[in-house]
Amino acid sequence: MAKTTKMFKLVLVILVCSISLNLVFVFKMVNVLGGGDHHYFLELSWTKRAAAEAEYVAAISCSGHGRAYMDGLILDQDGNKEPVCECNACYGGPRCSQFLPSCAADANGGDPYFLEPFWMENAASSGVLVAGWHRMGYSFNFQPFMVMSKELESHIRELHALVGNAVTEGKYIVFGVGSTQLLNAAVHALSPQNSSSPARVVASFPYYPLSKQQTEYFNAVDYKFEGDASLWKNKSDAATMNLIELVTSPNNPDGQLKWAQLQGPNVKAIYDRVYYWPHFTAISAPADEDIMLFSISKLTGHAGTRFGWAVVKDESVFKRMSTYVLLNTQGVSRESQLRALQLIKVVLEEGGKPIFDFGYTTMSSRWEKLNETLSLSRRFTLQKIGAKYCNFLHKIRGPSPAYAWLKCEREEAKDCYAILKAANIIGRSGSLFGAEDRYVRLSLVKTQDDFDQLLHQVKKLISDEGSAKAI
Amino acid sequence: MAKTTKMFKLVLVILVCSISLNLVFVFKMVNVLGGGDHHYFLELSWTKRAAAEAEYVAAISCSGHGRAYMDGLILDQDGNKEPVCECNACYGGPRCSQFLPSCAADANGGDPYFLEPFWMENAASSGVLVAGWHRMGYSFNFQPFMVMSKELESHIRELHALVGNAVTEGKYIVFGVGSTQLLNAAVHALSPQNSSSPARVVASFPYYPLSKQQTEYFNAVDYKFEGDASLWKNKSDAATMNLIELVTSPNNPDGQLKWAQLQGPNVKAIYDRVYYWPHFTAISAPADEDIMLFSISKLTGHAGTRFGWAVVKDESVFKRMSTYVLLNTQGVSRESQLRALQLIKVVLEEGGKPIFDFGYTTMSSRWEKLNETLSLSRRFTLQKIGAKYCNFLHKIRGPSPAYAWLKCEREEAKDCYAILKAANIIGRSGSLFGAEDRYVRLSLVKTQDDFDQLLHQVKKLISDEGSAKAI
Numbered sequence: 057m058a059k060t061t062k063m064f065k066l067v068l069v070i071l072v073c074s075i076s077l078n079l080v081f082v083f084k085m086v087n088v089l090g091g092g093d094h095h096y097f098l099e100l101s102w103t104k105r106a107a108a109e110a111e112y113v114a115a116i117s118c119s120g121h122g123r124a125y126m127d128g129l130i131l132d133q134d135g136n137k138e139p140v141c142e143c144n145a146c147y148g149g150p151r152c153s154q155f156l157p158s159c160a161a162d163a164n165g166g167d168p169y170f171l172e173p174f175w176m177e178n179a180a181s182s183g184v185l186v187a188g189w190h191r192m193g194y195s196f197n198f199q200p201f202m203v204m205s206k207e208l209e210s211h212i213r214e215l216h217a218l219v220g221n222a223v224t225e226g227k228y229i230v231f232g233v234g235s236t237q238l239l240n241a242a243v244h245a246l247s248p249q250n251s252s253s254p255a256r257v258v259a260s261f262p263y264y265p266l267s268k269q270q271t272e273y274f275n276a277v278d279y280k281f282e283g284d285a286s287l288w289k290n291k292s293d294a295a296t297m298n299l300i301e302l303v304t305s306p307n308n309p310d311g312q313l314k315w316a317q318l319q320g321p322n323v324k325a326i327y328d329r330v331y332y333w334p335h336f337t338a339i340s341a342p343a344d345e346d347i348m349l350f351s352i353s354k355l356t357g358h359a360g361t362r363f364g365w366a367v368v369k370d371e372s373v374f375k376r377m378s379t380y381v382l383l384n385t386q387g388v389s390r391e392s393q394l395r396a397l398q399l400i401k402v403v404l405e406e407g408g409k410p411i412f413d414f415g416y417t418t419m420s421s422r423w424e425k426l427n428e429t430l431s432l433s434r435r436f437t438l439q440k441i442g443a444k445y446c447n448f449l450h451k452i453r454g455p456s457p458a459y460a461w462l463k464c465e466r467e468e469a470k471d472c473y474a475i476l477k478a479a480n481i482i483g484r485s486g487s488l489f490g491a492e493d494r495y496v497r498l499s500l501v502k503t504q505d506d507f508d509q510l511l512h513q514v515k516k517l518i519s520d521e522g523s524a525k526a527i
Numbered sequence: 528m529a530k531t532t533k534m535f536k537l538v539l540v541i542l543v544c545s546i547s548l549n550l551v552f553v554f555k556m557v558n559v560l561g562g563g564d565h566h567y568f569l570e571l572s573w574t575k576r577a578a579a580e581a582e583y584v585a586a587i588s589c590s591g592h593g594r595a596y597m598d599g600l601i602l603d604q605d606g607n608k609e610p611v612c613e614c615n616a617c618y619g620g621p622r623c624s625q626f627l628p629s630c631a632a633d634a635n636g637g638d639p640y641f642l643e644p645f646w647m648e649n650a651a652s653s654g655v656l657v658a659g660w661h662r663m664g665y666s667f668n669f670q671p672f673m674v675m676s677k678e679l680e681s682h683i684r685e686l687h688a689l690v691g692n693a694v695t696e697g698k699y700i701v702f703g704v705g706s707t708q709l710l711n712a713a714v715h716a717l718s719p720q721n722s723s724s725p726a727r728v729v730a731s732f733p734y735y736p737l738s739k740q741q742t743e744y745f746n747a748v749d750y751k752f753e754g755d756a757s758l759w760k761n762k763s764d765a766a767t768m769n770l771i772e773l774v775t776s777p778n779n780p781d782g783q784l785k786w787a788q789l790q791g792p793n794v795k796a797i798y799d800r801v802y803y804w805p806h807f808t809a810i811s812a813p814a815d816e817d818i819m820l821f822s823i824s825k826l827t828g829h830a831g832t833r834f835g836w837a838v839v840k841d842e843s844v845f846k847r848m849s850t851y852v853l854l855n856t857q858g859v860s861r862e863s864q865l866r867a868l869q870l871i872k873v874v875l876e877e878g879g880k881p882i883f884d885f886g887y888t889t890m891s892s893r894w895e896k897l898n899e900t901l902s903l904s905r906r907f908t909l910q911k912i913g914a915k916y917c918n919f920l921h922k923i924r925g926p927s928p929a930y931a932w933l934k935c936e937r938e939e940a941k942d943c944y945a946i947l948k949a950a951n952i953i954g955r956s957g958s959l960f961g962a963e964d965r966y967v968r969l970s971l972v973k974t975q976d977d978f979d980q981l982l983h984q985v986k987k988l989i990s991d992e993g994s995a996k997a998i
Binding site for chain 2: 063064067068070071074075077078100101102103104105106107108109110111114123125126127128129130142143144145164165166167168169171172175176178179180181182183184185186187188189190191192193194195196197198200205206207208233234236237240244266269270273274275276277278357358359360361362363379380383384385386387388389390391392393394395397399402
């Protein structure tokens, strides 16, 4: 009897355990498969492999100084065949754990990795699963020449309305393979056809050099790059000429807001507005120019997605730009469009506060640190950008430019790039932007490791200067 | 006592049930989370939302005559806000369930939906989950100007070796935003720089018109489109001229294998090889030309991905093409590259047998049906393509071209497009390909619904002809 009771108790305990385990499983199943939305209480089937693969690769440890990608090189690491860690500058080893102390600070390129931590934080909302049969055809909804997602277009309009950085009402939107493609598409669209003299493409110094490079390389009959806009300001024959002025505002390299220098019946302007986001500048009023270029690269940091858009007032210009994109690349990758849509959805969450707070905080902190360090020196100065009220952040905000535009002040310091290079700092020479070589552009948008190394080398340079009593 | 025993039995039964349920759950967890690979016994976390969203949209019923996409227009359907069904031609209604009987057969475009069922069948292996922080920068592995996935490149080389359709050993590969971009990049790369006379771009009739349109629209100083290659064959001054011959082989529109017409010290050829896959033609030998263009569009059917590649022998041409792609679009979308990699991995499975068997079977069956139907008429003929041994399929195989190149035979039938149009069949006029308008191209690569409607309208046209005793 006692034995039976004991046995009964044991069985009861096991039963309670088993039922509890079942409850845990039930809870877990709901948790695994539910996604916060009532649609998502589905059991995952065909997506499991892709999802698990993404999680597996994301979980590869790169010591916080790198990351592995699904299309990275496959190497045998610790006995497993897996994609290699792609390490930030100045870190090496299979797990990016080795700091390379003598490493130069590379502040040359514009890779917008400063936003990478934001997307790692927001992994769940920002991932996209692309089905094998997703948008195989050329057109959307089987409409010929419709190569743009209308859903994405409406989210872009919503985004501009939210941020207040551009007027899109009553305007057309063209997608391009980055603003890179749209820049040339716009130049092409504004150039006269079958004219005896080509349009002259100009920009005020310092200017973003891509258009010069494009214009010279593609070597079209209809337009020529002619350099500094201000040279054309007082020319008597400028009034009769076809002039296209490129205005990058905020400017690359110096972060200043710019306006077109030239006016006249045959003068047209293309506004490159890719840096006109709260990360980099105060949003004082919605931009309302006839042609404005934007890109996801400097909005969400996804330069590799190659997705940009133009906001265009004139229908004929819109049509010519669209034809250019069609004949050049048959539109923009549908994967890029799908991903851009998901990323912009995340940007729109909570009224844009999370991403723009993160972007502004990161960029202004970098600027302040660099500025503070350089203020100890008389050899080097940075561009001056004032504090300004931002309609989006609802506050007066200090500068947070994408690039530092550093000047070597000493008379003899004509090659600032070389001076920095000797101090293990790699910038981009002023002459590339049509300015003097006593200027150098230093990128502030890269990884935190990049910025830390830049600051470290700048501090070293300044302190060497101090110890040499060079101040 | 009996009561206790009864109770004990009941508890035991419940325990067995509960443990069984435990086992079911354990099995299910492993099954849900395992993916056939030992890596994948992970619990899914941040990918769940994206995976569930993809499955939710994929499960939207469009009656087998359409599909919903994640970036489709959102409309209120049956009380749910969800992406609309994008219906195949001749189907309508919110669920694509309504057949539109008077609908014209649209055989104009080249949307390669014939492979869509293959990817729906292979959903599990072909999906890709793109993490929010995937490849945000411009370059791969932080190497400047490295905008191509090396892993993808090596899979492309493996693919050509497997299919035996191109020699890639010792050659360079450039990625482009579809072969569309690469075509112009190649023309640009082959044109003389700073020459007094532009290169003349030619093609033998009938030819794929894109390059003519591009060349004329982009209007470069260095090259001009000059039409029919054969006109330059016996010209005395052709030997001293820079000539670029475009050779689409198998040809678009007529599916014939073509070779360059012109030879000489200043003659260069660009081989557009996008149709040189077992879907469309016998693979008799690996192509080994100096510049060969391929694209994923006609290999896997993903035209929307905008991914192509050039296989290039000469290093200087490779460099010029790479510069073109960089200045034009800063490379190809990294999402497109990631997806292309996954799709090519699936293509390579089982030695390529599943996809190429599917492609060849589908295309040859369409050709046979159309050919059989048209053989009842004397008014219309199709191009002749012979049976040939295919080194890949290891058999003699009949024709399976991407397009039918239909000829209106009657003397007075000079506008074949109009004749077909009147019979509710929309093709593409011969004159667009530099041929006579008594030819029309009919696309065979679209959806099965498109093809069925084409066949239906062709049968109707032929039977009307029969009843009118017109034969």
